[in-house]
Amino acid sequence: MSALTGERRRDAERTRLELLDVATDEFAERGYSGARVDEIAARTRTTKRMIYYYFGGKEQLYLAVLERAYAEIRAAERTVDVDHLEPAAALRRLAEVTFDHHEAHPAFIKLVGVENAQHAKHMNHVARLVDLNSSAVALLDDVLKRGRRDGTFRDGVDALDVHMLISSFCFFRVANRHTFGALFDRDLLDPERREHYRTMLGDLVTGYLQI
Amino acid sequence: MSALTGERRRDAERTRLELLDVATDEFAERGYSGARVDEIAARTRTTKRMIYYYFGGKEQLYLAVLERAYAEIRAAERTVDVDHLEPAAALRRLAEVTFDHHEAHPAFIKLVGVENAQHAKHMNHVARLVDLNSSAVALLDDVLKRGRRDGTFRDGVDALDVHMLISSFCFFRVANRHTFGALFDRDLLDPERREHYRTMLGDLVTGYLQI
DNA sequence: GGGCTAATGAACTAACTGGTACGTTAGTTA
C-alpha cells in the first residue's frame, strides 16, 4: 500500500502512457500484425484488459501510437528558427535537423515503414497529421524563396521535392541500415561516419539548389 | 486428365515456381508474420502440404523468395554496359537503371523493407547475395575512377556513398509513396512526374560529383 | 503391366491470439 514499496496505485494517466510507450516499441519492432497484444501488456505494469479499457483494441492502440509519434517529431521541427540564417545555411540547417531527428528516433522511422506496408490506410484516420506536416514544408518553401530573391538559389526547384530528397537520404540511412550493412559491410549509423553523412547531405541539398 | 481441359498434372518445377511467385507477393504485401501459409497455398493450384514438401516451412519459403528477388534484380543490373559512355553520362545511366528497376519491382522494394524490419537476420543465411551486390558497386567505382582521371569528377567521393545516395532516392520514392501521398497529397509514382524525378536524380548525382 | 517412388491432398492438431465476461479494489464524495 505504501509508495515506498513500489506497489501499485491507481494512476490512469501513467497506465495509458506506459501502454503507449511499450506499444510504440512493439509496433515499431514487429509491425502491426507481428506485435502481440499480450506481449505489450506483459511489458507494462498493467494488464491486457487495460488496452481494451483505454484504447478499445489493437488497431486503436496502433493509431494512438502513430499519431503521437508524428506529433512529437513535427513539434520538434517547429522549434527550429532559421530566419536569422543566410538561405544556404538555413537550408543546410533544416536538412541537419531532419538528419538528427531520424537518427534519434528509429522507432518513428520503423513506424513509417510499418504504415507504408499497410498502404497508409490508418494514417487517413488521423487528419491532424496533414496540418503538422505541411507546416514543415512551408518553412522550407520560405527559405527557397528567400534564396531565389537574393540570387543564391536557382529557379524551378519545388520545396516538396527538396523535402523528399532530404527525407529519402535520412530515412534510408536509418531504415535500411541492416540490409545495407549485411550486403556491403558498412554500418550507416557508425558514429565515426556520422559527420561525414551529415555534411554529405548538406552539400547535396545546397549543391542541388545552386547548379 | 487432358492438358486441354487444364486439369492437374504432376509438375514439380511448376509447383515450386508457382509457390515462389505467390509467396513473393504475399510476403511483400503483408510482411513475414503477416503472410499466411494457408493464404499462399490457396492462391496456387496446389496445397499447403507442398510448401512443407518443397521448402520445409514458412521461414525457408521466405528465404527462397528473398534470394530469388535479389538475384533477379542484380542480374538485370549486370547487363548494363556503360564503358562506351563519358563518365558523367555513365553515372547518370547507372542511376537511371536503378531508378527504373525500383519502379518496376515494387515487390522487391517491399521485401527489402520486410527484411530490414527483421534486422536482416535472414539475409545472413544467403551468402550468395553479398557477391551479387558488391559487383554492382564495383561497376560504379570504375566510372568514378574514370571521371577522376579525366577531371570530370572531384576526388574524395566514395562509390558506396554514391550507391547509397542513388538507392535512397529510388527506394524512398517507391517504399514511402503511401505516407508521402497521404501527408502531402503528392503521388511520387505519378507517370506525369516520372521524367522529372528521373532527371532530378541524375542532376543530383552528377552535381554531387562535380561540386 | 506391375512395381516403385516422387508428388500430392484431405483432415487433423496443438499452440497461439485478439477479445470479453465478470468479479474486485482504490480512492472520492456526500
Place this chain on the structure above:
DNA sequence: TAACTAACGTACCAGTTAGTTCATTAGCCC
C-alpha cells in the same frame, strides 16, 4: 463511513495458424 465509480485483474473463449499424419496417385523403369 457508506455509497459510488473509475480503474483494474483473472479466467476464459472462439477463431486462427503453422505444421503434421497418413493415405493416395501419377508417371517412370524394367
